[in-house]
Amino acid sequence: MTAPRKTASARGYEILGPDFYLDRTDRVARRLLGCVVLRVFADRVLANAARADVVLAGRIVETEAYFASGDPACHAHRGRTERNRMMFERGGVAYVYFTYGNHHLLNVVTGPEGRPAAVLIRALEPVEGLGLMRAHRPGRSDTQLTSGPGKLTQALAVGKELNGADLTDSPLMIAAAQSSGRNGPRFRIGRSGRIGIREAQDRLARFYIAGNPHVSVRPRE
DNA sequence: ACTCCGATTGGCT
DNA sequence: GCCAATCGGAGTA
Numbered sequence: 213m214t215a216p217r218k219t220a221s222a223r224g225y226e227i228l229g230p231d232f233y234l235d236r237t238d239r240v241a242r243r244l245l246g247c248v249v250l251r252v253f254a255d256r257v258l259a260n261a262a263r264a265d266v267v268l269a270g271r272i273v274e275t276e277a278y279f280a281s282g283d284p285a286c287h288a289h290r291g292r293t294e295r296n297r298m299m300f301e302r303g304g305v306a307y308v309y310f311t312y313g314n315h316h317l318l319n320v321v322t323g324p325e326g327r328p329a330a331v332l333i334r335a336l337e338p339v340e341g342l343g344l345m346r347a348h349r350p351g352r353s354d355t356q357l358t359s360g361p362g363k364l365t366q367a368l369a370v371g372k373e374l375n376g377a378d379l380t381d382s383p384l385m386i387a388a389a390q391s392s393g394r395n396g397p398r399f400r401i402g403r404s405g406r407i408g409i410r411e412a413q414d415r416l417a418r419f420y421i422a423g424n425p426h427v428s429v430r431p432r433e
Numbered sequence: 434a435c436t437c438c439g440a441t442t443g444g445c446t
Numbered sequence: 447g448c449c450a451a452t453c454g455g456a457g458t459a
Contacts, residue, residue: 287455290456290457293455293456294455295454295455295456296455309455310453310454310455311453311454311455312451312452312453313451313452313453313454314451314452314453
């Protein structure tokens with residue numbers, strides 16, 4: 213077990229196991245809502261000169277599914293390339309890619325090896341490490357910290373070096389939703405076409421926590 | 434080798 | 447609401 217994973221467990225996070233990611237992509241996209249993305253920086257020197265891991269945490273409030281077959285918007289639609297090769301791995305690793313000359317986008321690979329599918333993490337609600345997130349995004353209000361796919365990677369310092377990271381045991385992990393009440397977290401799930409995508413708007417592959425202020429785009433009615 | 438353009442963001446009208 | 451920034455991936459305009 214890596215040091216980041218030990219730190220996360222010690223803080224009470226239940227890291228999702230590999231099986232979570234082997235379900236159908238749209239189901240994983242839906243079930244990820246409420247789960248917590250953890251970015252762990254090992255052994256930082258703190259102000260008081262003590263050394264300890266630093267944890268940034270954000271609750272997932274918006275996701276988008278990209279399917280292994282029949283989805284022209286999926287990066288792997290035309291086959292395997294150097295950029296999209298992580299999508300062909302077994303579910304449970306990160307697929308991070310660079311776009312628009314500025315932004316890294318974070319995806320969660322799903323399904324068995326050889327079936328290129330993934331879930332884009334589109335927005336988070338900041339939970340832990342707000343100070344460092346603000347430092348990563350100077351001048352932004354707290355609702356602007358992680359309310360978009362490019363914003364959240366900046367706030368959590370997720371770059372291409374985390375492409376392929378094992379989400380069950382690495383500096384980038386995902387923990388189960390904090391259960392509030394015996395039936396777990398309760399929220400209404402909204403659904404729409406994907407943002408910034410022209411094709412297959414009838415797919416309704418975007419999922420979000422209705423009414424959450426950190427969701428990137430209000431539904432267009 | 435070259436062109437086109439994007440799973441976005443932030444600034445300006 | 448509109449549009450420039452910015453650059454590497456992907457297909458060949």
